[in-house]
Amino acid sequence: MKTYVLTVFEKTGEKLLDESFPAANDQEAKKLGEERLAKEGFLEHTHRCVSPEAKLILFHR
Template sequence: MQKYTLTVYEKDGSKCLEESFDAANDQEGKTMGENKLKENNYDAHTSRVTSESGKLVHFHR
């Protein structure tokens, strides 16, 4: 398992959510991050999911 971090930003650049979670691989990390965005009604916000190695697995602007 790898640790992934979901970060969500407001339009002014301030963070409104930063949450870490574990996933088996990058695809699962991306899917879990996107699901968390929908659950928290942040799917229209700028967001990213990164792996603990620094790889960007999701970005939405």
């Protein structure tokens, strides 16, 4: 398992969510990240999810 980081920002730059979670691979991390964003109502906020290698898995501006 790898540890991915999901971060959500307000337009002002304030972090609304900054958490890490485990996933087996990039595809699973993307799915889990999208589910978390939907649950919290953050799909339309600026967000990113990165892998341990700093690869961008999810991004919305």
